[in-house]
Each structure stands twice: as C-alpha cells, then as structure tokens.
Amino acid sequence: MASIFDGVEKGAPIEVFALNKAFLEDTCSDKVNLGVGAYRTEEGKPWVLPVVKKAEKAVVDDATLNHEYLPVLGLDTYAAAATGLLLGEDSLQIKNKNAFGIQTLSGTGALRLGAEFLAIVMGRRTFYYSDPTWENHQKVFLSAGFTDGHYYRYWDPQLRGIDFDGLISDLKKAPEGSVIILHACAHNPTGCDPTKEQWVKIADVIEEKKLFPFFDSAYQGFASGDPVHDAFAVRYFVERGFELFCAQSFAKNFGLYNERIGNLTVVQRNPATTAAIQSRMTLLVRFMYSNPPAFGGRIVGKVLNNAELRQEWMESIKTMSSRIIKMRSLLRGELEKLGTPGTWEHITNQIGMFSYTGLNEEQVKIMIEKYHIYLLASGRINMCGLNEKNVKYVANAIYESILATKL
Structure with a gap:
C-alpha cells in the first residue's frame, strides 16, 4: 500500500x-x-567545568526547587544575569530599564525568536550576513519569515583576514531597515574579528543607513578569557544609543552544550515599549515551544549571581x-x-x-x-x-x- x-x-x-x-x-x-x-x-x-559541577549539585540538593513550568520567557534571575554579563553590571541601559533578557533554547533559539519577532511583528524581510558565516544563520532567518538574504564581504582569501573595504561597501548598499547579523567576537568560521576602530566605522554605517544590528554572541569569555573584552562590540553599540538584539549562548563558555541554554537580550530606547515587546515575544514562544527548561538556566544563574562561583568560572574560561x-x-x-x-x-x-x-x-x-x-x-x-x-x-x-x- x-x-x-x-x-x-x-x-x-x-x-x-x-x-x-x-x-x-x-x-x-x-x-x-x-x-x-x-x-x-x-x-x-x-x-x-568544576564550577558547573558545584552548581549542579547545589541545584539538585535544593529542596525548595520543583519541576513546575517556568514562565514563558524563562527564569528572571538567569535572564537578568545573562544580560548583565553581556552589557555590564553597571550598564545604564539596564539601570534605566531599557534592556532585558529572555531565556531561549541556546543561541540558535535566541536567533530564531528574534528573527520571528522582526519578521512577524516588525515586518522586516531583508537581512545581511557575513561571507562566510555560521551556516545556520541563513536557514534560521529564512525559516523565521525573512525572504531577502544577502551577504556582506568578510573574508579575503589572499589577505587571510577581513575584507574591510568590501564589508563597508556592502553595508552601505543595504536598504534602510535591513537586519545586519554581526558576530560579537570570535567570528565563526574565520576567527577574524574587526578591530575597535573598525567596529566604530561599522557602527557609523549602520547608524547612517538606519539598519538594525542583530549580534550573535556565542563565545563571550571563551574567546579571550575576558568577558569584558569579548563584549566590546555589543557594549559599544549600546553606549552609542543603538536599539538592537543580541543572541547569547552558554554552550561553549559554560560547557553546557546539551542543556540548550541561551538568552535574547533586547535593547530599546524607551522602557515604555517593554510590555508590548514582551507580550509579543510571549506569544511567539508559546506557539513554538511553550516555555524553556529550567536546569541549565538555574546552573548559569547560580554561577553568575554568586561572587565566589563567578570567580571560579572566570578561571575556567581562562583555562580554556x-x-x-x-x-x-x-x-x-x-x-x-x-x-x-x-x-x-x-x-x-x-x-x-x-x-x-x-x-x-x-x-x-x-x-x-x-x-x-x-x-x-x-x-x-x-x-x-x-x-x-x-x-x-x-x-x-x-x-x-x-x-x-x-x-
């Protein structure tokens, strides 16, 4: 039959x-x-990571915890800690409530959630990605509802480095409102990052052309051993006043590959828009996977929110x-x-x-x-x-x- x-x-x-x-x-x-x-x-x-083992044990031994559902947008203490790690604990945008985080299914889930919001809620259709880039970037955005994908030049095989003139030239051709995928640090697959001076020029073009930056931060701390150094690009854009999304993953820097623990940091100019953004994000998550798992979020949240464990984690990422x-x-x-x-x-x-x-x-x-x-x-x-x-x-x-x- x-x-x-x-x-x-x-x-x-x-x-x-x-x-x-x-x-x-x-x-x-x-x-x-x-x-x-x-x-x-x-x-x-x-x-x-030894610090992850400690945090795991503390979570398992905590008699107050249970297996009830998390809120749709995840564990608040974790998301706040992840956003603080990215933007800095003294970030004015956090203090002014212009930035918040959403727990996601690792970095891929953060990219997908952000892309769906931009496509479905904001009506964006055009996105740009580096040539080359992580192969899933294009597929995630196209699957989320974007229809018009373009690359911007990045790798120069002769120089074996960044084709910066080509990068700037391609960004200048991008239509207003285009979403630009940027690697926050440790560019995948090339390992080549813009210098601080080049990041300034990239920001100038994105601001001039009214483009929307969407950072992908999969290696904060893991790249250089210094989370502050690895967050430079995102923090610079935020300090300049950009509204942006940033997908974060804790697979590499915590070794939590199979826990699928990520965060989508949202930076906005007006905190009055928070409720509306969160309400639409809530619906998108509800329609996709309903709500995230708790275990990985509890581990990362416990480490980042405890000074002693956080210092031990810093030593681990320096080791790696x-x-x-x-x-x-x-x-x-x-x-x-x-x-x-x-x-x-x-x-x-x-x-x-x-x-x-x-x-x-x-x-x-x-x-x-x-x-x-x-x-x-x-x-x-x-x-x-x-x-x-x-x-x-x-x-x-x-x-x-x-x-x-x-x-």
Whole structure:
C-alpha cells in the first residue's frame, strides 16, 4: 500500500554532524577530529567545568526547587544575569530599564525568536550576513519569515583576514531597515574579528543607513578569557544609543552544550515599549515551544549571581581560552618549521575556537581520506581538537596536502 510519505525526499546531511559520525566510525588510531565545535581537553575529552559541577549539585540538593513550568520567557534571575554579563553590571541601559533578557533554547533559539519577532511583528524581510558565516544563520532567518538574504564581504582569501573595504561597501548598499547579523567576537568560521576602530566605522554605517544590528554572541569569555573584552562590540553599540538584539549562548563558555541554554537580550530606547515587546515575544514562544527548561538556566544563574562561583568560572574560561591560544602558537610554529607554502600568521592572529586555515576542498579531501583528519570542506578547523600529541601530525598532514595539490 502506498504511503502519504512516499514522496518525501531525503534532506541533505548537516556537514558538521556527518563529519563527526564519520570520525567516530573511523578505526584509524591516528584519527583527529577538527570539525565539531566543542571544547576538548589536552586528552581530547569533553570537559565538565568544576564550577558547573558545584552548581549542579547545589541545584539538585535544593529542596525548595520543583519541576513546575517556568514562565514563558524563562527564569528572571538567569535572564537578568545573562544580560548583565553581556552589557555590564553597571550598564545604564539596564539601570534605566531599557534592556532585558529572555531565556531561549541556546543561541540558535535566541536567533530564531528574534528573527520571528522582526519578521512577524516588525515586518522586516531583508537581512545581511557575513561571507562566510555560521551556516545556520541563513536557514534560521529564512525559516523565521525573512525572504531577502544577502551577504556582506568578510573574508579575503589572499589577505587571510577581513575584507574591510568590501564589508563597508556592502553595508552601505543595504536598504534602510535591513537586519545586519554581526558576530560579537570570535567570528565563526574565520576567527577574524574587526578591530575597535573598525567596529566604530561599522557602527557609523549602520547608524547612517538606519539598519538594525542583530549580534550573535556565542563565545563571550571563551574567546579571550575576558568577558569584558569579548563584549566590546555589543557594549559599544549600546553606549552609542543603538536599539538592537543580541543572541547569547552558554554552550561553549559554560560547557553546557546539551542543556540548550541561551538568552535574547533586547535593547530599546524607551522602557515604555517593554510590555508590548514582551507580550509579543510571549506569544511567539508559546506557539513554538511553550516555555524553556529550567536546569541549565538555574546552573548559569547560580554561577553568575554568586561572587565566589563567578570567580571560579572566570578561571575556567581562562583555562580554556589559554589552551586554544597555545594550540594556535604550536600549530603555526610546526607549519613554519616544515616550510609549509604560504603564510601562517593568520593562525595566531585569529581568535576563538575556530580557524579558517586557507585549505581548499581538494586539500581537505586529502586530509580526511589519507590522514584521517576530519575538518570542514571550507578549511575551518576547531583548534580544541589539537593537542601536544597530535599537533605535529596535523601540521605535517597540512604540509603534505598542500604539496600534493601544487604538483
């Protein structure tokens, strides 16, 4: 008997998850996973932050807590702490009640909620994203109701850095009211961030063209080890008086990948609009997933709202960011020691979890098939997959792959 589902076509695999599956199935003892975007220790293992373990235990042992529904917009103490981390505890916008947070299903959920609000409530249809960007940006916005997506130039393969002139030129062409997706820090996938002076020029264009900035902050504190440094761009825009959205994720900087804990920070000029915005956000959440889970929010809220636990968390993010910086230095050193064709300063100039190596698809194919080193076709690698035991092997594979394609 025919099924109503017979005509359903199989969807394309999600590259990073397909890559991870292939890595897990690979029996080679020298295999290396540089694809999946998650922190790994020097031993190549996931790391549960000690402070997270403490907070988990405190939550579990708290006899006053139960499993009742959270409010639709989430746990207030958590959302306020997340917003304070982003904008600064002394933020005038917070004190003046011009900013508030909404608990979401990680950063992706914050992007989707913000995009749906802009499309459905505000009638926005045009958005811009960097070329390249995290592949889910386009899909989230198009699925939320946006119809007109454009890229702005970002990566210059020759410079192996930001094409800043191209970026500014493309933003100047954006129609008034367009939503501009900006990476707050540790740009994914390139690892290249604008300088403070360049952020000023980007803000000038967005202000002049009356565009709407939508920041994505997935790595605050995790990128440099300093949450204040990593929040510079968002705080600068807010201090200049911009109204904006910012999607926050606590997957990387708390190691809470599967708890799906995020926040959508809303900054407005007039606190009188808060009730209306929250009421429409409430309906959007109700129609999507009704309300968020409590456990992850309670963990992050407990850490950020307790001075002792917060300090311990600060030490943890310094541990993670320092290891990544060390791996960048070791990889660059090994590549240069081998005399690998090209320049490799960009490896240490970039920041955060990811590096856009400059490897092309043919070279990536060799890396995977011959050396069992798994990375995205774009040449993006997760620096956390490197350690002192495998960095020479990876560097040699890059060297050999480049030579093989230059013959």
